[in-house]
Amino acid sequence: MLFAALDGLNYVLVIALVAMGLVVVFGLMNVINMAHGELFLLGAYTLSITEMLGGSFWLGLILAPLLLALVGLAIEELVVRHVYHRFLDTILATWGLSIAIKQAVVLAFGPQSRTASPPFDFAVEIFGAPYPAYRLFVMAVSVAVIAGTFLLFFRTRFGLTARAVIANRRMASCLGIDTRRLDRLTFAFGAALAGLAGAVMAPLMSVDPQMGLGFLVPAFLAILVGGTGHLAGVLAGSVLVGGTDTVIARLWSPVVAQIVVFTLAIVVIRLFPRGVVGGRERR
Amino acid sequence: MSLRPSMLAGPLVFAALALAPLVLDDWRLGELSQFLAYGILAMSLALIWGQAGLLCFGQAVFFGLGAYAMSLVTLGMVPGLSSVTSTWAGLAAAMVVPAVAANVVGRFLFYGRGLRGAYFGIATLAIAVVVERLFINWGFVGGLNGLMNVPPLDLGLAGWSFELWEPVPLYAAMLAAAALVWLGLEAVVRSPFGSVLRAIAGSEERTAAFGYDTAGTKLSAFTLSAAVAGFAGALFSAQFAFVSPPLIGFALSTEALIWVAVGGRGALIAAFLGAILVKSAEARLSEALGASWLLALGLLFVACVVLLPRGVVGELLARLDGWWGRGRKDG
Numbered sequence: 344m345l346f347a348a349l350d351g352l353n354y355v356l357v358i359a360l361v362a363m364g365l366v367v368v369f370g371l372m373n374v375i376n377m378a379h380g381e382l383f384l385l386g387a388y389t390l391s392i393t394e395m396l397g398g399s400f401w402l403g404l405i406l407a408p409l410l411l412a413l414v415g416l417a418i419e420e421l422v423v424r425h426v427y428h429r430f431l432d433t434i435l436a437t438w439g440l441s442i443a444i445k446q447a448v449v450l451a452f453g454p455q456s457r458t459a460s461p462p463f464d465f466a467v468e469i470f471g472a473p474y475p476a477y478r479l480f481v482m483a484v485s486v487a488v489i490a491g492t493f494l495l496f497f498r499t500r501f502g503l504t505a506r507a508v509i510a511n512r513r514m515a516s517c518l519g520i521d522t523r524r525l526d527r528l529t530f531a532f533g534a535a536l537a538g539l540a541g542a543v544m545a546p547l548m549s550v551d552p553q554m555g556l557g558f559l560v561p562a563f564l565a566i567l568v569g570g571t572g573h574l575a576g577v578l579a580g581s582v583l584v585g586g587t588d589t590v591i592a593r594l595w596s597p598v599v600a601q602i603v604v605f606t607l608a609i610v611v612i613r614l615f616p617r618g619v620v621g622g623r624e625r626r
Numbered sequence: 627m628s629l630r631p632s633m634l635a636g637p638l639v640f641a642a643l644a645l646a647p648l649v650l651d652d653w654r655l656g657e658l659s660q661f662l663a664y665g666i667l668a669m670s671l672a673l674i675w676g677q678a679g680l681l682c683f684g685q686a687v688f689f690g691l692g693a694y695a696m697s698l699v700t701l702g703m704v705p706g707l708s709s710v711t712s713t714w715a716g717l718a719a720a721m722v723v724p725a726v727a728a729n730v731v732g733r734f735l736f737y738g739r740g741l742r743g744a745y746f747g748i749a750t751l752a753i754a755v756v757v758e759r760l761f762i763n764w765g766f767v768g769g770l771n772g773l774m775n776v777p778p779l780d781l782g783l784a785g786w787s788f789e790l791w792e793p794v795p796l797y798a799a800m801l802a803a804a805a806l807v808w809l810g811l812e813a814v815v816r817s818p819f820g821s822v823l824r825a826i827a828g829s830e831e832r833t834a835a836f837g838y839d840t841a842g843t844k845l846s847a848f849t850l851s852a853a854v855a856g857f858a859g860a861l862f863s864a865q866f867a868f869v870s871p872p873l874i875g876f877a878l879s880t881e882a883l884i885w886v887a888v889g890g891r892g893a894l895i896a897a898f899l900g901a902i903l904v905k906s907a908e909a910r911l912s913e914a915l916g917a918s919w920l921l922a923l924g925l926l927f928v929a930c931v932v933l934l935p936r937g938v939v940g941e942l943l944a945r946l947d948g949w950w951g952r953g954r955k956d957g
Contacts, residue, residue: 375744425932431681434747435887436931438880443924450917560755563748602759605752612749613734613741 345470351589353478356485357544359581362562363492364536366577369566371509371529373430374423377437379562380555381444382411382534386541387550388448391459400462400546407542408535415534419527427526441555448552456551477546484543488536493574505529561588564608570618579620584608631950632943636812636895640805652793659793660865661905662800666807666858668885668901669894670851673811675883676891677820678847679827681747684754685855685882690874691727692720692856693863694767697776700864703766713780713864720860721853728852729845736841736848742830751876758875772870779864796865803861804898807854811894814850823847884927890940899939 361383368376376382386407393403422440426432461480466473496502507515508522516522540558548554561584569580584604592600611619643662647655667689674680699716702708731753735741741749762770779790779799790796814820822843825833834840863869872878882901889900904923912919934941 375748422928422932429935431679431743431747432931432935434681434744435883436928439884439924439927439931441924442880443921443928446917446921446924450921454917560752564752567745567748598759598763602756605756609749609752610734612745616741616745 345472346474347589347593349469349474349478351586353482354589355581355585356482356489357540358558358561358565358585359577360485360488360540360543361537361558362565362577362581363489363574364533364540365562366566366571366574367492367536368530368533369571370574371505372423372427372526374427374433374530375437375563376423376530376533377434377559378418378441378444379437379533379537380557380559381441381448382414382537382555383541383544383558384448384552384555385414385444386411386538387459387545387548387554388452388457388541389538390542390545391457391550392452394459395457400460403459404539404542407538409538411538411541412531412535414538415531416527418534419530423530424526445552445555454552456549459545459550461546481543481547484539488539489578492536496574501528560605561585564605564612566618567612568608568615568619570615570620573620576618576620580618583611583619631946632893635893635943636808639895639899640801640808643801643804647794647797655793655797656865657909658902658906659797659800660862661902662797662804663858663862663865664882664885664901664905665898666804666861667855667882668889668897669807669811670854670858671882671886672891672894672897673814673854674847674851675886676893676897677815677823677827678844680844680848681743681883682750682848682851682879683747683876683883684750684757684879685851686876686878687750687754687757687874688724688728688852688855689859689862689878689882690757690761690869690871691724691852692859693869693873694761694773694859695719695723695856696860697773697863697869698767700777701773701775703773711777712782713777714783716864717857717860720856724856724859725849725853729849732845732848736844750879754876754879758871761871761874768870770871772868772873774868776863776867776869778867779861800861800865803857807857808894808898811854815894819843819846884923886937887927888930888937890937890943892936892940893943896937896939896943900937903939 361379364382365376365379368374368379389407389410390400390403393406394400398406418437418440422436423433426436461477463476463480465476467476467479468474494502496505504515504520505525507518507520508525512522565580565584566577567580568583569576569578587607588600588604590600591603643658646658650658667685670688671682671685674682696716696719698704699707699719700711700713702711704710704719735746735749761767767773777789779796781788781790781799790799815823822833822838822840825836825838826840826843830840859873862873885901885904886897887900888904889898890896908919908923911922915922930937936944
């Protein structure tokens with residue numbers, strides 16, 4: 344029972360970690376990044392290949408977000424920048440990218456799954472029962488990233504300008520904020536978060552070209568359920584989506600859980616279009 | 627409205643397709659018959675996406691529902707109705723079931739504080755994933771294996787039977803079905819109802835302020851589109867003799883989006899051609915290119931969305947119209 348709770352918390356935090364990158368890009372740039380799952384995938388591959396080439400886990404963990412920030416910059420410059428003014432087309436363009444990236448990975452590394460090994464595989468005793476320490480590490484990374492993102496957006500000058508752009512892009516631009524530069528940085532930051540999430544999750548799952556989609560849809564539902572107006576919405580949404588999934592998966596089966604969670608999420612999104620913590624409508 | 631070259635595109639495309647049996651061998655012709663079913667699916671998507679601006683990530687759900695409905699009826703698997711196995715009953719079920727499903731989903735999503743734009747897209751994406759999961763785990767419809775030995779189309783009525791086994795009659799029936807769908811949808815697009823759809827795509831608030839029932843209009847279009855997609859699925863399953871969960875899920879839904887984006891979302895005939903051209907290219911190139919084909923397709927899709935929002939065929943038609951208009955003004 345305790346392990347179920349811990350595994351559930353683990354799942355919630357991982358969804359929150361993936362959703363954080365999504366919501367930063369969506370909130371600031373109004374871009375739905377369907378390629379986020381593939382950026383996650385690239386992060387996992389970065390770690391796996393670094394380990395294969397003899398590098399340590401920690402090197403891979405640092406390389407993944409850096410590399411993905413560069414990939415994010417390239418995507419922003421080559422694709423996303425051209426479709427900002429066509430909102431629905433950002434979904435399609437990034438969706439096309441996700442197909443292309445996935446297939447490029449298949450071409451480069453084959454369709455088979457790879458492995459990544461955690462830096463430590465001992466278990467710690469929690470209330471007298473062993474629990475893998477690496478899972479605790481993943482949870483710690485997720486909490487650190489969430490806290491870091493909050494600090495970045497609410498305690499730094501970058502965060503202040505970013506929130507100014509979210510509130511009123513045109514006015515912010517008139518006041519001399521370089522929105523182009525901010526967009527570039529934001530997209531790179533979102534991509535780096537996806538890369539970090541992928542790298543940190545890689546030792547826990549099978550690293551294969553299809554791994555991205557499995558997290559993309561729950562993460563999207565989490566941010567829509569929680570509400571895109573506030574970063575705290577991500578946490579609420581992740582708790583609702585991840586928590587419900589864990590409970591139902593334990594009571595029935597993972598398949599039933601996925602079906603129920605997705606259906607419930609659609610109902611919640613329909614009833615609370617601004618999300619459960621969205622509050623008043625912002626214009 | 628004066629005559630424009632793009633108005634001839636539809637008749638010309640169908641005339642050219644009618645000549646296909648003269649140049650293609652049986653195998654290629656059978657392949658093209660299947661692509662015609664995909665073409666009908668593309669037109670159904672172009673109706674709601676290109677006209678009403680509803681980005682649907684789950685169009686294959688309706689295609690798949692149609693395919694399963696057709697198969698269950700013609701295999702005599704519907705409880706209590708196992709003696710009704712005619713193609714016509716199957717086609718009717720294949721249109722009614724998806725239409726009812728779309729109507730229920732649409733009622734929930736469009737009315738009140740309805741879902742718009744991206745939210746609608748993500749909701750349909752989640753629906754597609756859920757429905758595919760359901761069908762994979764539903765033993766009655768064969769689970770992951772699907773249903774086999776779906777009977778071929780039978781145009782017979784009242785005891786008289788005319789099964790479409792031969793490639794040429796089958797192709798002719800498919801082409802006639804596609805042409806009928808095109809004519810019907812084109813009439814919808816050109817009607818006042820079509821104008822309201824485009825107005826909704828432009829600005830839903832403004833259209834509502836003019837007194838139009840925007841939610842009701844979207845619901846009608848969504849329901850009609852689902853019925854057409856179901857019809858396409860039924861034709862596909864009867865030809866293919868096999869239905870399985872990949873027909874109903876997320877992958878085919880996104881494939882349909884690619885056809886429509888590459889062909890052109892603004893014109894039905896462009897979307898129809900998009901499906902046929904992309905699938906034909908895939909059939910020719912996927913063996914030679916292997917996995918690179920999907921990479922190329924993904925990049926082509928991105929390029930079309932970014933550079934040619936009207937799609938390849940749509941852009942061509944628009945340029946032709948522009949050139950024609952200028953020529954007549956000068957002359």
